[in-house]
Amino acid sequence: MKRTPTDMPPVAATHVRENDPRWVRATLIAITVLFLGIFLALPLASIFTEALRKGIGVYLASFRQPDAYAAIRLTLLVSAIAVPLNVVFGLAAAWAIARFRFCGRNVLLTLIDLPFAVSPVISGLIYVLLFGLHGWLGPWLNEHDLQVIFAVPGIVLATLFVTFPFVARELIPLMEEQGSEEELAARVLGASGWQIFWRITLPNVRWGLLYGVILCNARAMGEFGAVSVVSGHIRGLTNTVPLHVEILYNEYNFVAAFAVASLLALLALVTLGLKTAVEWKVRRDRAESAASREGSTP
Numbered sequence: 001m002k003r004t005p006t007d008m009p010p011v012a013a014t015h016v017r018e019n020d021p022r023w024v025r026a027t028l029i030a031i032t033v034l035f036l037g038i039f040l041a042l043p044l045a046s047i048f049t050e051a052l053r054k055g056i057g058v059y060l061a062s063f064r065q066p067d068a069y070a071a072i073r074l075t076l077l078v079s080a081i082a083v084p085l086n087v088v089f090g091l092a093a094a095w096a097i098a099r100f101r102f103c104g105r106n107v108l109l110t111l112i113d114l115p116f117a118v119s120p121v122i123s124g125l126i127y128v129l130l131f132g133l134h135g136w137l138g139p140w141l142n143e144h145d146l147q148v149i150f151a152v153p154g155i156v157l158a159t160l161f162v163t164f165p166f167v168a169r170e171l172i173p174l175m176e177e178q179g180s181e182e183e184l185a186a187r188v189l190g191a192s193g194w195q196i197f198w199r200i201t202l203p204n205v206r207w208g209l210l211y212g213v214i215l216c217n218a219r220a221m222g223e224f225g226a227v228s229v230v231s232g233h234i235r236g237l238t239n240t241v242p243l244h245v246e247i248l249y250n251e252y253n254f255v256a257a258f259a260v261a262s263l264l265a266l267l268a269l270v271t272l273g274l275k276t277a278v279e280w281k282v283r284r285d286r287a288e289s290a291a292s293r294e295g296s297t298p
Helices: 010-018 022-051 056-061 066-099 105-117 120-131 138-143 152-163 165-178 181-188 193-204 206-222 225-231 241-250 254-296
Strands: none
Touching: 022 254, 056 254, 066 105, 066 152, 066 165, 066 206, 066 241, 066 254, 105 152, 105 165, 120 152, 120 225, 152 206, 152 225, 165 193, 165 206, 181 193, 193 206, 206 241, 206 254, 225 241, 241 254
């Protein structure tokens, strides 16, 4: 029977790949670089070019406006609330799903993935139907002088909905792969639940947790659709950075719009750098762990 490259040992498969025609490799690399240049590098460069078109003074002045300052402050506040809550939920959900088999487990997994399948605009509309003045809970909230929609609580709730899968989805496969042998051994030795969590569970998932926090924070700061529905676009009060960029652009204040947008671009670059660093650290730890296991094997 003829052997395919996938049936060969790793060394042989590598040899087959290296023997590909030079023009094939050059063409594929050129297509990849061209695609990345047109759809990633060029838009990113245009943001900073437009933001600095009138000089660094005008660029910095765009951030001194009260509305810009309020938008940045609100974005940081929403992220500071949403990300820690998602960390708590993600750890609890991942621990429950990875360590136990219970009725409704698959339903819980499906609900965690729900924000990936639902449009952010629809998720914002859900909160309007629930907490709006004419929604299900709107009259009760109005009677008690509580406001959710067109206020900070609505923005936080919408952000929580669209970001809560990130931490859980990073931790679930990691904890399932690691298994529960160390935790069971600690339990047999008399460790309490909190001791097991702080000394075994959390250290084992720290890099996956950090990876999920990075992605969650980036989505929380850059969310537009759901926040746009529930915010009301009130200047200085309920506009986050993405909404402030939209208002500036619609008013033809292009330099200020691109200047504020450059903050989100920088956030994307920082997120990409942190993501790459965490992935490198995880790969190195796995390689060191595999090497130590091979070294300990007689």
